[in-house]
Amino acid sequence: MNPEIAILLISCLTAVACAIPGVFLVLRKMALISDAISHSILPGIVVGFFITHDLASPWLILLAAISGIVTVWLVEAIQKTGLVKEDTAIGLVFPALFSIGVLLIAIYANDVHLDTDAVLVGKLEYAPFDNWIINSSSSQEGITNPEDFINMGPKSLWTTGSVLLVTLVLLGLFYKELKLSTFDIGLTSALGFSPVILHYGLMSVASVTTVVSFDAVGAILVVALIIAPAATAYLLTNDLKKMLLLSVVFGILAAFGGYYLSMWLDASISGSITTVLGLIFLLVYLFAPSRGLLAVLFRQRRQRTEVSLLTFLLHLNNHDSIEERSVTHLQEHINWGKVRAKKVLKLALENNMISKNGDVVTLSNKGKEFTEKALDYIITNKDEKIEDMKDDFFLFRG
Amino acid sequence: MxxxxxxxxxxxxxxxxxxxxxxxxxxxxxxxxxxxxxxxxxxxxxxxxxxxxxxxxxxxxxxxxxxxxxxxxxxxxxxxxxxxxxxxxxxxxxxxxxxxxxxxxxxxxxxxxxxxxxxxxxxxxxxxxxxxxxxxxxxxxxxxxxxxxxxxxxxxxxxxxxxxxxxxxxxxxxxxxxxxxxxxxxxxxxxxxxxxxxxxxxxxxxxxxxxxxxxxxxxxxxxxxxxxxxxxxxxxxxxxxxxxxxxxxxxxxxxxxxxxxxxxxxxxxxxxxxxxxxxGLLFKQIRLVRNRRDLHLKKTLQFMYSIVEKHDDISRPHAIRILNQFQGYSKGTLRQLEEKNWIEIKGDTWSLTTSGFHTAQNLYNNNVPQS
Structure with missing residues (x-):
């Protein structure tokens, strides 16, 4: 297989396989568990490697995945003692396990190709050349024919592909249950599904995915592939299905973008993929409609102006005397800057809430009605009081 | 090295x-x-x-x-x-x-x-x-x-x-x-x-x-x-x-x-x-066990008290056998109760001492005099 296509395929499959559990982890506020798992599977991988001497062996994957689940269990056990908070428990468990892994490599495996650098960054570059070769030879005499060996393509492609397949099947089977337990644990157990089983099921899938992707993209970039697409998608939608779809799309985009970026810079593929993921997130973080930074800042400013306007109108409603209603007095009374005061005054005039006679402002009928309603709402704090005012409020947003 | x-x-x-x-x-x-x-x-x-x-x-x-x-x-x-x-x-x-x-x-x-x-x-x-x-x-x-x-x-x-x-x-x-x-x-x-x-x-x-x-x-x-x-x-x-x-x-x-x-x-x-x-977990566990034992002891004492209460003479001996219907007692708890001088054991019978009677009486008041 062409190495370029192989790398692209592996990174796309990895991205998709990571994005799916990632969505649920982000929604369940357990994103950092993926960080913990990705570090603490190291001792499992090392021990597995001593036994099997093959990084793609299913036994190794199983062992490593088990150490991932052990991490989750340990974190929860420490949390349950109440001696430290949850985040501290995570922060204590994974560095310890990771250290054990690093030391095991240092003591026993210093010369094999399981070096600590690859652990963090992965070796996507070499993945296409580590092929799965099947010996189909039926001859018993020990004569080996080159034709008897069938090259099945890169091993990582097979492992990642099968994990993705299993993930998809599980997602299809348990979508409803997962969704339910993510958003309402109480209802889940009331309906008779075990949240614990679903929790550990999800953790197992996350563990296995992490282990398999680990070989290709390394410990920390797995975390990026798990969290970043889901977080980016979460800024754009509230719909679980759309979020899953979007995060898969972002993952694939980053895989392609990252590959070509790395070709251009002649730099690490996994680093490039993460950088592209970061850029996508940055763009969405800044520009997402209604939830992006700019939209939020804009909305906050508008709301501040609206509140200012309301304060202004209430003040007018409370005071009848002319000197209380002169513009200069208002400026020092409510203690706004000149710009802000002007803006509020202009907005009020534009909406016919006040009329201005020289230097003195008077509440118009419309303004009076509006203020009464607002007061009503402020006093009772009932939503229905403000329902029909929402359109009025909308008026100001011009 | x-x-x-x-x-x-x-x-x-x-x-x-x-x-x-x-x-x-x-x-x-x-x-x-x-x-x-x-x-x-x-x-x-x-x-x-x-x-x-x-x-x-x-x-x-x-x-x-x-x-x-x-x-x-x-x-x-x-x-x-x-x-x-x-x-x-x-x-x-x-x-x-x-x-x-x-x-x-x-x-x-x-x-x-x-x-x-x-x-x-x-x-x-x-x-x-x-x-x-x-x-x-x-x-x-x-x-x-x-x-x-x-x-x-x-x-x-x-x-x-x-x-x-x-x-x-x-x-x-x-x-x-x-x-x-x-x-x-x-x-x-x-x-x-x-x-x-x-x-x-x-x-x-x-x-x-x-x-x-x-x-x-x-x-x-x-x-x-x-x-x-x-x-x-x-x-x-x-x-x-x-x-x-x-x-x-x-x-x-x-x-x-x-x-x-x-x-x-x-x-x-x-x-x-x-x-x-x-x-620490160890001392927490020890405290837990100790509290549980203490509770057992007091429950036994309370049960004895409920029997003694019905009689005029508090020091009247009762057969140990009648404790059988009460789940919480064992030979150990009896011995401990005796050590605390709350009961007296003679052969097959036990009787509450005065201090035991008073302790049991005040068990659920907070001002229990520590024996």
């Missing part, structure tokens, strides 16, 4: 040991604040976020001077911290997602720059890798001096603002109403945490730095409820972990110092979790 005397005479080793001890102390000290502020994993995110700073500082200056690189780390670590806060306050993404995002994205970008540097022809970038896992062996005297200076400054600042730090830690709203600028104090604590992380990168490395910050503090937390004692203990734990870790890794070939220090600190944590007198 290295000769133990060389541990104290070898100049390089002495420098390294001093360095790790100072590092452990400052990390423990500032880590206490991180743990109490529930920002344990912020350290992990910051240390990872520092990597691109190191790589970019080298890319732009071409200098491998550790001060320049650490300055880069400081800047990018701080940008990471600010961005995390921005994500949490301005969007609906939660803290854990923000931490994980910044951690992995910054680290990935750092890796990109590092791998780009590696491919450059005029490669003198070798050695930048040490910031991943840390190499205590590369510590020189000037590095250690820097650590001591930073530790000294942060110690002075901490003592100056001790009251404010403490107030902010435990009651932020009260600090606000008293008119303290919590933003500045907050920023100050965060800044020093970032600083501690950055100076530890060379020794312990990006990946394990968070444990340096957390483990001594989490261990110290188990032994005390006082902030001052906790900070002091955490500093001591950190320093001891540094010294012991360096000692162990120097005695064997191929053992990197960072992971060993982290493991030693983790052992401290495990020990504290189990053996701390007030919070």
């Amino acid at each position: 290295m000769d133990i005397t060389s541990f104290f005479t070898d100049y390089t080793l002495r420098t390294i040991t001093l360095g790790t001890a100072v590092l452990g102390a400052i990390c423990g000290m500032l880590g206490s604040f991180a743990v109490l502020r529930k920002q344990s994993l912020l350290g992990d995110a910051i240390s990872h976020a520092a990597l691109p700073g190191i790589a970019l500082a080298f890319l732009f200056t071409g200098l491998k001077d550790s001060n320049v690189l650490l300055l880069g780390a400081l800047v990018s670590g701080f940008i990471g911290t600010v961005w995390i806060r921005g994500i949490v306050t301005k969007t609906h993404l939660k803290t854990d997602t923000a931490l994980g995002l910044i951690l992995s994205l910054f680290f990935g970008f750092g890796e990109l720059v590092l791998s780009y540097l590696k491919k450059q022809p005029d490669a003198n970038q070798a050695g930048l890798d040490k910031y991943l896992f840390g190499q205590a062996a590369t510590l020189v005297e000037s590095d250690v001096n820097l650590m001591i200076i930073v530790t000294g400054i942060s110690l002075v600042i901490m003592l100056l603002f001790w009251k404010e730090f403490k107030l902010l830690l435990f009651d932020k709203n009260y600090a606000l109403t008293l008119g303290f600028n919590t933003r500045i104090i907050d920023g100050l604590i965060s800044f020093f945490i970032v600083l501690a992380i950055v100076i530890g990168l060379q020794t312990v490395g990006v990946v394990l730095m968070s444990a340096m910050l957390l483990a001594p503090a989490a261990a110290a937390r188990q032994w005390t409820n006082s902030l001052g004692v906790m900070v002091l203990l955490a500093a001591v734990f950190g320093a001891v972990a540094g010294v012991v870790g360096t000692g162990i890794s120097a005695s064997y070939n191929n053992l990197s110092t960072g992971p060993v220090i982290v493991l030693v600190a983790s052992v401290f944590v495990g020990f504290s979790f189990v053996f701390s007198p007030s919070r």
Whole structure:
């Protein structure tokens, strides 16, 4: 297989396989568990490697995945003692396990190709050349024919592909249950599904995915592939299905973008993929409609102006005397800057809430009605009081 | 195995040991604040976020001077911290997602720059890798001096603002109403945490730095409820972990110092979790068993009292057999009751003593006279 296509395929499959559990982890506020798992599977991988001497062996994957689940269990056990908070428990468990892994490599495996650098960054570059070769030879005499060996393509492609397949099947089977337990644990157990089983099921899938992707993209970039697409998608939608779809799309985009970026810079593929993921997130973080930074800042400013306007109108409603209603007095009374005061005054005039006679402002009928309603709402704090005012409020947003 | 005397005479080793001890102390000290502020994993995110700073500082200056690189780390670590806060306050993404995002994205970008540097022809970038896992062996005297200076400054600042730090830690709203600028104090604590992380990168490395910050503090937390004692203990734990870790890794070939220090600190944590007198699991279990036994005893006494109550003469003997319908009694509890002088046993019979009767009578009043 062409190495370029192989790398692209592996990174796309990895991205998709990571994005799916990632969505649920982000929604369940357990994103950092993926960080913990990705570090603490190291001792499992090392021990597995001593036994099997093959990084793609299913036994190794199983062992490593088990150490991932052990991490989750340990974190929860420490949390349950109440001696430290949850985040501290995570922060204590994974560095310890990771250290054990690093030391095991240092003591026993210093010369094999399981070096600590690859652990963090992965070796996507070499993945296409580590092929799965099947010996189909039926001859018993020990004569080996080159034709008897069938090259099945890169091993990582097979492992990642099968994990993705299993993930998809599980997602299809348990979508409803997962969704339910993510958003309402109480209802889940009331309906008779075990949240614990679903929790550990999800953790197992996350563990296995992490282990398999680990070989290709390394410990920390797995975390990026798990969290970043889901977080980016979460800024754009509230719909679980759309979020899953979007995060898969972002993952694939980053895989392609990252590959070509790395070709251009002649730099690490996994680093490039993460950088592209970061850029996508940055763009969405800044520009997402209604939830992006700019939209939020804009909305906050508008709301501040609206509140200012309301304060202004209430003040007018409370005071009848002319000197209380002169513009200069208002400026020092409510203690706004000149710009802000002007803006509020202009907005009020534009909406016919006040009329201005020289230097003195008077509440118009419309303004009076509006203020009464607002007061009503402020006093009772009932939503229905403000329902029909929402359109009025909308008026100001011009 | 290295000769133990060389541990104290070898100049390089002495420098390294001093360095790790100072590092452990400052990390423990500032880590206490991180743990109490529930920002344990912020350290992990910051240390990872520092990597691109190191790589970019080298890319732009071409200098491998550790001060320049650490300055880069400081800047990018701080940008990471600010961005995390921005994500949490301005969007609906939660803290854990923000931490994980910044951690992995910054680290990935750092890796990109590092791998780009590696491919450059005029490669003198070798050695930048040490910031991943840390190499205590590369510590020189000037590095250690820097650590001591930073530790000294942060110690002075901490003592100056001790009251404010403490107030902010435990009651932020009260600090606000008293008119303290919590933003500045907050920023100050965060800044020093970032600083501690950055100076530890060379020794312990990006990946394990968070444990340096957390483990001594989490261990110290188990032994005390006082902030001052906790900070002091955490500093001591950190320093001891540094010294012991360096000692162990120097005695064997191929053992990197960072992971060993982290493991030693983790052992401290495990020990504290189990053996701390007030919070530890062991003593908690012992207290649980003791309370349960005490409860059994009192339940038995109460049952006896309910029998005796119906008779005029409280010291009248009753057959032990009639206790059979009561589940809570055993030979042991009877013996203990006798030891406490609450009952008297004669052959097959028991009788309440006067003191036993009074104790049972007042069992559910709070003013029980302790026998």
